[in-house]
Amino acid sequence: MKTLLCVAGLALCASAAAAQDFYDTTVLRTVNLDFHSANWWSLLQANYASQTNILADMTVAGVTYPNVGVRIRGNTSYTALPVGSQKVSLNIDVNFVDDDQTVMGFKNLNFNNAFTDPTFCREVVYSNLLAQWIPNGRANHIVLTLEGQNWGVYANIQQYDKTLLKQHFDNEDGLRIKMPNNPNGPGLQYFGTSPSSYSQYEIKDPGGFADPFQPLIAVCQAVSTTPPASWQTIDQVFAIDPSTWTVALENLCADDDSYINKGADFVAYRNPIDGRMHLHQTDGNEAFKVATWSATHNFGATSKPFLSNVLAAAELRQRYFAHMRTILPLLDWAHLGPIFETHKALIDSAVQADPKKLYSYTSFVNNFTTTVNLGGGGPFGGNVLGLKQYVDQRRALLLANVELNAPAPVITNVQASTNQAGVTIYITAQIAGPVVPVATARLFYQPALTGPWTRVPMSDNGTAGDGAAGDGVYGAALPFTLTPGQRVPYYVGASSANSFSSTTFEPKRTEIAPNWIEAPAPPSNGDVIFNEVLARNQTVLADEMGQFEDYVELYNRSSATVDLSGMYMTDNLLTPTEWQIPAGTLLPAGSTILFWADEDLTDGPLHADFKLSSTGETVALFGTDGATLIASLTFGPQEIDVATGSLFDGANQAYSLLDPTPNASNQPVCGFVQYDHLNPFAHTLSLSASGSASVGTTVTIQLAGAPALATALLAWGTAADYTPFESGVLLVVPNLAVIPFGADATGTVTWPVGVPDLPALAGLRFHLQGAVPGTGLAALSNGLEVVLCP
Template identity: 40%
Template structure:
């Protein structure tokens, strides 16, 4: 007899908050039953992968409120367009107002071709009039008007796809209001500035060029042609964005010389020394498959170059993807664009020399086709592209319908998914191909090509031995390969990759001979060395790599340093010092702090500090430097030895890097900390002096103890403060017999937050939630509703009990936004006597 099951009873939503918190602490205990499954949102939070709350987090659509101070602000913007002069405005985001922000029009075609429309593209500069100001770590914002894209998705989807295979900007959506008038949905595109370079490269000080200055637009002079020895010719063709560079345009001229004037037989050895060849081939393949002709392959411009100083190569990066998927027609019909040859422009040595000379080389041509196959296998089909287009349109559909300033009628928003539309502007007429038929037809054409459908080797089981090599210890790389005529190991420390033949002969760390496992040897490297590697296998049909990304995000390892112990620890650092302490010269310089956690005086003479683990002896602590027990020492990271003996010869990278302390032998690693993007005037330090657990301090504590106050409130946040977007402050008194007020702001409006109350502080990263738990062990959870401005208040009555004096509570808020979790900083409250 069947037993009728009673439907499950679901606990109150507040109880789900408590249970969700317990799950956080349990770190995804697989045996824990989810009693909140009846609440779909909570089930998603418990079982799904949650996005980070970055400024460019795609599921999060923020509202930007711009307030101007001049009645004729529009006229001023138009007058300032050519000179790129900023207008001083206020910007409010997440209920926080930023004063002294710069606003100007951006773009050429997106401005001129839109005529009298107010739906212009804008550039927003956070620090234009307020030094050091940023929005969640970003200073330059590009708000795009979706010119030539009625779907509003081409740019966001294209950049998401591009970032899988090469450095590219992030992009998402924002709602724009100017003087409380809605300007509708905009695409928020990351600026290729120093912040972005820090995300992709070891440093961000290399020369950075916009290869699309107005005077060279469309004539190929920004396409790495040889213009002669006169440096002024390159200055006119390449817009140098790096400030005060002593080497500006020299690297461009040298690369153009090598590219255009080297004999064909010598080019495979010479070109990789100045240009990242694999990166360039990815750039060409991506723009070709996306039919983005407003790029190097089409107009010979509208891209970026960055000089990666670590490997001494120029790196290509994409820009302006709003006309991808055939949006820039180049005088071709939509039917022609769907079957655009993958070698289009490959014979144009005059105005597209990099594309032409690289694809004339058999090995590079084969690699290019291999990258094309990877794109077809992984991303270029309507299942991948269409799922994102559908999702992103659903996020913004109501906003687009309500947008009275948009460039194209509402019916095109969805219609352009399947229908080609003729777009007319003030001086351009072009087609916007229907996305799905365009992608489907192009994929069908590409898969039918004989060079694409060739059978290529199969690679798997990439491994290395030993996994963690020590000083000068050789490393064997192995991979299982079938169907190959040759297998090659690509490896590098700095500069271009070198090649080593791999064998299946039982003599190269590959196990038994002829077992399908190939091995290759990487020579031993000194401690601290980082090694990149990947494997390629060739057959008569073509080439395949493992990882498929090849030179983009290859496998890597770092040769470990011998470890030692010391009572002296790295204790705190500030990588963006705008208003904090000053050095002997009265300058706001970056700094870091050493702390002696021992009981005896520590002599630091001859010890080393470095921000580059490959260079353990980067800066020597001066002779006679001693540190008393329980005391700290400030060292300025300003690369200015003339200012004093305790000024290191490097600067801290606010985009994130590493800092290490080495013993006087220059080999023994005593302490090491890796940190991410930093916020202005927020330091990173240990929660408790000399002990585990690094956090962020909104109020830095140089030369002071990183310890609980004997009475009062101490605020701290995640070691990467930009990942925690909710703000918590404490007002009132921490005295017994009074009430402390915990104020929450910048939380989601008309929602709820959960205040986690604990008896201790921690810094427990929860990568599955993309946040850091700052309170543990947990005592209680209080759920608070937020108002229309995203604020909430929690009142904590403190009993009149002298036994509570010196007791502490730790409080952190957790909320929900965009289908993911967001968090606040934590407040440590030490109860005081009356």
């Protein structure tokens, strides 16, 4: 995440190399495998059935990773290959011998052969589309070489493993199940109490259960046999709303290998925090092909009880249609066309040169827009609809669905009356028909992050914190008050008074990305402060075991050593003695100390017995009496490899730190710091720079994400700020200048700046922030700090 900065006037700048992302869609890397055995090809084939790895050394971007495990993967993508084809899909276990070995943070890789997809792009685009909405692997393309021989273009698909789960759940160690390909899959049907009746399911991680089939059986029983009217009972063991997103996306993209179509080719994860199982997608190479599915494809199939039983509840059916209505705009060639064309342009020459490709280059070119014939017969031959044809035809079919396109309410201005602890909090929202009157409005919230969601009605009667009666503002009081540091997720739903009770929600992603209320924790006024915390550590720093775990960093801002022995650290203010710091733990003056928040007490003395929540929470340090609060830090939803902490060592105000500095000062001697407010998801503007932070150099500042041809502003000052506004958070004291610029047709401002060759400028510190007036939450960018280098 390193990019950035520059300044004008005296002109300054700074930069850093961008962190490598193995699934960067703008990069076409070559991956080479050199096998340890001379008969590697025959071994790969012989080991297919047993899924046994053979050893190889893998080279990516000039770095060689020794002793990786390689095997052929896939079902029909291998067994139905044309006779003599060597275009096999491969599974790579990077940590096969060395458990700590990763490639850019990833241990398990899938290289897929684009079986039945002449464009090579269906699974890549489908995977990335889903990853924007639900827990799902990302994807890009690679060129694969084996023993230096060109094996051509492959889809590089992120595996559904603990690395992925850690990005979306507070605990990645839960029960993980896969239902492999099966045209007539079990689909979470209940087959009785015997585990042998569920042998089609593969247990990928038992999640600590002696018999991991028992929680699966409990879910199947609930989903299959509980009456739809009692769906809230099902929701206690099966996460209905997040799983509804999965089947809605599968339907939109007509994923043939899916729960919604086969009752198979899906994965499920039981979140150990709340005990609910989530339904997720896997195997997406058959998406974007069949345009004729109805909006309720297989809702009548009793072999898929989540569709036929659970979503038969009228309220849940409309929740499904609400999610479909939200994602339907994605199914537009004006949106998807440029994405597919960008991938096509990136791999075009590599496809031409691919000696192993399954289909002709002409088919590759044509299938983006027109139907092509794969040749041969059976289910894996015949015609494949062009991508543009699919998008246009499926969009037209769904737009013709009366229930899907019935008018639903419009919800805006969802907000909490306060975030203070110990007082009544009202949630309000502006809700309009606008075509059909509003029938019902509800507030959904999760009172305890370890329990189910609940709901209360919202009213427009003037007594629910909603202002005047009948003014279109609906309100509801949370039926409890918050404690300091407590966080509660919430969202609002409303239904129309039409025959369908058409429903909408705000925020749109409901349980997956709700709003949050955070009651502030008491400020840290002592000598020790939380200087930096990282809750989604993927590549920043590994612990002694080579694992990228959560961490917290303390800083001593006094002039004397502080003895931390016997103090307590916790991520729950209601249990202040959650973990005791070992004896002999000293923190010298002006220094930092790092603790791993990973629940792995056997890994070392500085490993705490709690994990950080990627959705945000409060961490606190208590005295040896277990009652005196010494320091605390409250943080919100976290991005991968983005920390929360002090911009200046020991300062109370916390920011999102896009360039974490574990076990080091947060104040560079020279260079840059990219920082943001505590919810970096809330804006789309991104300020960056390329060049050097040294005097006598030229750098280029870039502000991206603005509306096309908009007027943008660059605020320049000598200090950071943290002042919330409706349009974002002001992160700069603009006491030097505010400079207007015009964005180009892509919404980008580019500004080359020269830094005078004056040694006296070295050490000067500046702050920058971009803005676009009148664009709502996207109006203010991240902040940039730069310290000029000699």
